[in-house]
Amino acid sequence: MTERYCLVEGLDALDRRSGGSSPPWAPGQREEWADVERATGDDIWCMAEVDIFADLSESEMEAIAAAAPMKSYAAGELLYSPHQPVETLFILKKGRVRIFRVSPDGRALTTALVMPGTVFGEMMLVGQQMHDNFAEALDDVVVCIMSRADVHRFLLSDPRISARISEILGRRVAELERRLSDTVFKSVPERIAGTLCLLAAEQQKRPLARGVQIALTHEQLAALTGTSRETTTKVLGEYADRGLLRLGRGKITILDPETIAAEAGR
Amino acid sequence: MTERYCLVEGLDALDRRSGGSSPPWAPGQREEWADVERATGDDIWCMAEVDIFADLSESEMEAIAAAAPMKSYAAGELLYSPHQPVETLFILKKGRVRIFRVSPDGRALTTALVMPGTVFGEMMLVGQQMHDNFAEALDDVVVCIMSRADVHRFLLSDPRISARISEILGRRVAELERRLSDTVFKSVPERIAGTLCLLAAEQQKRPLARGVQIALTHEQLAALTGTSRETTTKVLGEYADRGLLRLGRGKITILDPETIAAEAGR
DNA sequence: CCCGAACTGTAACCGCGGTCACCGACGCGA
DNA sequence: TCGCGTCGGTGACCGCGGTTACAGTTCGGG
Numbered sequence: 008m009t010e011r012y013c014l015v016e017g018l019d020a021l022d023r024r025s026g027g028s029s030p031p032w033a034p035g036q037r038e039e040w041a042d043v044e045r046a047t048g049d050d051i052w053c054m055a056e057v058d059i060f061a062d063l064s065e066s067e068m069e070a071i072a073a074a075a076p077m078k079s080y081a082a083g084e085l086l087y088s089p090h091q092p093v094e095t096l097f098i099l100k101k102g103r104v105r106i107f108r109v110s111p112d113g114r115a116l117t118t119a120l121v122m123p124g125t126v127f128g129e130m131m132l133v134g135q136q137m138h139d140n141f142a143e144a145l146d147d148v149v150v151c152i153m154s155r156a157d158v159h160r161f162l163l164s165d166p167r168i169s170a171r172i173s174e175i176l177g178r179r180v181a182e183l184e185r186r187l188s189d190t191v192f193k194s195v196p197e198r199i200a201g202t203l204c205l206l207a208a209e210q211q212k213r214p215l216a217r218g219v220q221i222a223l224t225h226e227q228l229a230a231l232t233g234t235s236r237e238t239t240t241k242v243l244g245e246y247a248d249r250g251l252l253r254l255g256r257g258k259i260t261i262l263d264p265e266t267i268a269a270e271a272g273r
Numbered sequence: 274m275t276e277r278y279c280l281v282e283g284l285d286a287l288d289r290r291s292g293g294s295s296p297p298w299a300p301g302q303r304e305e306w307a308d309v310e311r312a313t314g315d316d317i318w319c320m321a322e323v324d325i326f327a328d329l330s331e332s333e334m335e336a337i338a339a340a341a342p343m344k345s346y347a348a349g350e351l352l353y354s355p356h357q358p359v360e361t362l363f364i365l366k367k368g369r370v371r372i373f374r375v376s377p378d379g380r381a382l383t384t385a386l387v388m389p390g391t392v393f394g395e396m397m398l399v400g401q402q403m404h405d406n407f408a409e410a411l412d413d414v415v416v417c418i419m420s421r422a423d424v425h426r427f428l429l430s431d432p433r434i435s436a437r438i439s440e441i442l443g444r445r446v447a448e449l450e451r452r453l454s455d456t457v458f459k460s461v462p463e464r465i466a467g468t469l470c471l472l473a474a475e476q477q478k479r480p481l482a483r484g485v486q487i488a489l490t491h492e493q494l495a496a497l498t499g500t501s502r503e504t505t506t507k508v509l510g511e512y513a514d515r516g517l518l519r520l521g522r523g524k525i526t527i528l529d530p531e532t533i534a535a536e537a538g539r
Numbered sequence: 540c541c542c543g544a545a546c547t548g549t550a551a552c553c554g555c556g557g558t559c560a561c562c563g564a565c566g567c568g569a
Numbered sequence: 570t571c572g573c574g575t576c577g578g579t580g581a582c583c584g585c586g587g588t589t590a591c592a593g594t595t596c597g598g599g
Contacts, residue, residue: 108450110458111538118450133443140450169435176442177399183449184374184384184406190456191499192376195556224576233457235557240578256565256576272377461586490546501587506548522546522595 057098059126059171071161075151086142086150087128094155096162097128102148103222107141107230117230119179120145122209129172131155145227190233193272196242198232201271203252207261221259228259246270323364325392325437337427341417352408352416353394360421362428363394368414369488373407373496383496385445386411388475395438397421411493456499459538462508464498467537469518473527487525494525512536 060068075098080086086104087093097104099121106119106127118140121127130137153161162168189198207219223231229239243259246252251267253260261267326334341364346352352370353359363370365387372385372393384406387393396403419427428434455464473485489497495505509525512518517533519526527533 108454110454112458114458116454116457118453130443130446133439135443135447137447163436164432166430166432166435169432169439170429173399173435173439173442176439176446177396177401179446180396180442180449181401181403183446183453187384187449187453187456187499188374188376188382190453191382192378192380225578226576233453236577237558237579238556240576241556244578254577491548492546502547503549503588504586506546507586510548520547 057124057126059098059168059175061171062167071153071157072151074157074161075153077149077151080144080148080150082144082146082148084144084148086144086148088141089139092136092138093128094131095128096126096131096153096158097142098151098153099123099125099127100149100151102144102146104148104150105143105145105227107143108139109141115230116233117227118183120206120231126175129175133172133176189272195232195234195238196245196270197272198234199228199239199242200246200267202228202232203259203261204264204268204271207264217262217264219261219264221261222257223259224257323390323392325364325434325441327437328433329431337419337423338417340423340427341419343415343417346410346414346416348410348412348414350410350414352410352414354407355405358402358404359394360397361394362392362419362424363408364417364419365389365391365393366415366417368410368412370414370416371409371411371493371496373409374405375407381496382499383493384449386472386497392441395441399438399442412488455538461498461500461504462511462536463538464500465494465505465508466512466533468494468498469525469527470530470534470537473530483528483530485527485530487527488523489525490523 060071063071077100082102085091086097101123103123104121104127105117106121107115107117109115119127121142127142128137162172189201193201203221206221206223210219210221225239225243226236228243229236232239243252243254246267247254249266251261251263251270253262326337329337343366348368351357352363367389369389370387370393371383372387373381373383375381385393387408393408394403396406428438455467459467469487472487472489476485476487491505491509492502494509495502498505509518509520512533513520515532517527517529517536519528
C-alpha cells in the first residue's frame with residue numbers, strides 16, 4: 008500500500024502496535040527457514056558471548072548481569088525513537104534490530120543492522136544524542152538493558168571496556184565512510200550486490216560461502232541501500248535470472264558469491 | 274582540464290608535488306582574505322588548545338609535547354594515502370586538512386574537513402586500518418606527529434583521554450550518519466546549503482552570523498557534498514542571484530544565513 | 540607584464556533511478 | 570476455507586543531476 012510514515016503518527020505507532028495498518032518500515036513477523044539462526048539461537052544469555060565484555064572476569068560479568076534486566080520486544084516494535092528517547096545501553100541477546108532514520112517526507116534509511124551479541128545505543132554514553140534515530144525489532148527480540156548510571160559505574164570506569172567501545176565506534180566510522188562513498192560513487196546494482204555480500208559475510212563468519220540465506224524483504228533491503236523498493240526488486244530479479252541468487256518471500260539465497268562480489272564493483 | 278585521478282599515478286603524485294599538472298582534488302595554494310583565521314592563527318603551539326588534551330595537567334602536556342615533533346606540509350601535499358599509510362596520530366596546529374576517498378574512476382569524496390586544534394588519524398589507534406583514505410593539506414599546514422608507541426604510552430593508558438577519543442568518534446559517527454541520510458534524502462541544492470551552514474557554524478563558534486567567509490573552491494565544495502563541480506557552480510550562482518551569498522574566487526560569503534538554513538531542508 | 544593554470548560560468552544532452560499505478564501471489568488469522 | 574494484508578513483480582513516465590564541451594576570468598610566477 009506504500010503508505011508514508013508521518014512524523015506525528017510516529018507517537019501513536021508505539022501504542023497502536025500491531026493494531027491497524029503498519030507503516031512501510033514496520034515489517035511483519037518473520038519466521039526462520041534456515042537453521043543457521045538456530046545454531047546460535049535461543050539461549051545466549053551469558054555475557055561471555057557479547058563482544059564488549061570479552062575481556063572481563065567471571066565475577067565482573069556476574070555483577071554486570073545482575074544490574075542488567077532483560078526485556079523482549081515483538082517483531083516490529085520500536086525500542087526507541089526520537090519521540091521516545093531512552094538513556095540506556097542495549098545488549099542484543101536474540102533477534103535482529105534495525106537502526107534507521109526517516110526523511111521529512113516519510114522514507115526510511117537503515118543505518119545499521121544489529122546482530123545478536125552486539126551492543127547498541129552506545130551513543131548517549133559518549134555524549135551524543137542520537138536524535139532522530141529509530142530502533143526497531145526486525146524479529147522477536149530479547150535485550151539486556153543497562154541504565155545510564157550503571158553504564159558509568161561498570162563500564163566507563165574500566166579502561167578495557169573503554170577501549171572496546173572505541174573499537175566499536177571505530178568500526179562503525181569505517182563502515183559509515185564506506186557506505187557514504189558507496190552511495191555517492193556506485194550504482195544501485197553495485198550497492199545492492201555489495202550489501203548482500205556484507206550481510207552474508209557477517210551472518211556466518213568466514214569469507215562467504217554458497218547458499219547463505221538473508222532474511223530481508225525487498226523493502227528492507229531497499230532501506231538499507233538507500234533506494235526504492237521497486238528498483239531493488241528489479242535488480243534482484245536480474246541477478247536471479249543470471250542464477251546468482253534464489254528469491255523467496257522475505258528471504259534471499261546467495262548461489263554464486265564470487266560473481267555477486269564482482270558485481271559489487273571493482 | 275578535469276583530468277581524472279588515476280590510482281597508479283597516485284604514488285607519483287607524492288613526488289611530483291607541485292610539479293606538473295595536479296589532479297583535480299589537489300587545490301592550489303590558498304591565501305586568506307578574512308582576518309578570522311588570523312585571530313587563532315600563527316601560534317597555537319601549546320597543547321592546551323587541542324580538544325583531546327583539554328583535561329590534562331601542565332606537566333603531562335609537556336611530556337606529551339616533547340614526544341610529538343612538528344612537521345609542515347605545503348598546500349596540496351598528501352599527509353598520507355592508501356599507498357603511503359602511516360601509523361601515527363596527527364594533531365593539527367595550523368591550516369586545514371581534508372580527508373577523502375577516491376572512486377575507482379577517479380572522482381573524489383571528502384569525508385571530513387579537519388580544522389586547527391583537532392586530532393586526526395585516530396582510526397589506527399583504535400584498530401582500524403583506514404585503507405583507501407587520503408589526507409591532503411588544504412592550506413599550508415603544521416601538525417604534531419605522535420608515533421604509535423607514544424600513543425599507547427601516553428594516551429590509551431589514560432582513561433580521561435580514552436573518554437575524549439570515544440567522544441570524538443561518537444561525534445564523527447553522528448556526523449557521518451547525518452551525511453549519509455542527507456545524500457540519500459536531500460536534493461543537491463539542499464545538501465549544498467546544509468554544508469555551507471555547517472562550515473559557517475563551525476568556523477566561528479556561535480550559531481551563525483552574517484558575512485562568514487568560507488574558503489573553498491566550487492570543486493572542493495562539490496567533493497564535500499558528493500556532486501559535480503558544474504552543478505555546484507550552478508546552485509551557488511542561483512543562491513548568489515537571490516542575494517543569499519556573495520561569490521569570490523575560492524571563497525563564499527554568506528549574506529543571509531537564515532534563508533540558507535531554511536533552504537537546507539525542512 | 541604577460542602566460543598558463545586554476546577557477547568560474549553556461550549550455551545541450553541523456554540515462555539512471557524515483558514515482559505512480561497497477562496486478563498477481565503467498566500466507567496468516569479468523 | 571476464505572479473505573485481506575503484505576510482499577513481489579512490471580511497465581510508463583520524467584526529472585534531477587552527471588557528463589561533455591567550451592568560453593571567460595583571475596591570479597601568481599617567470
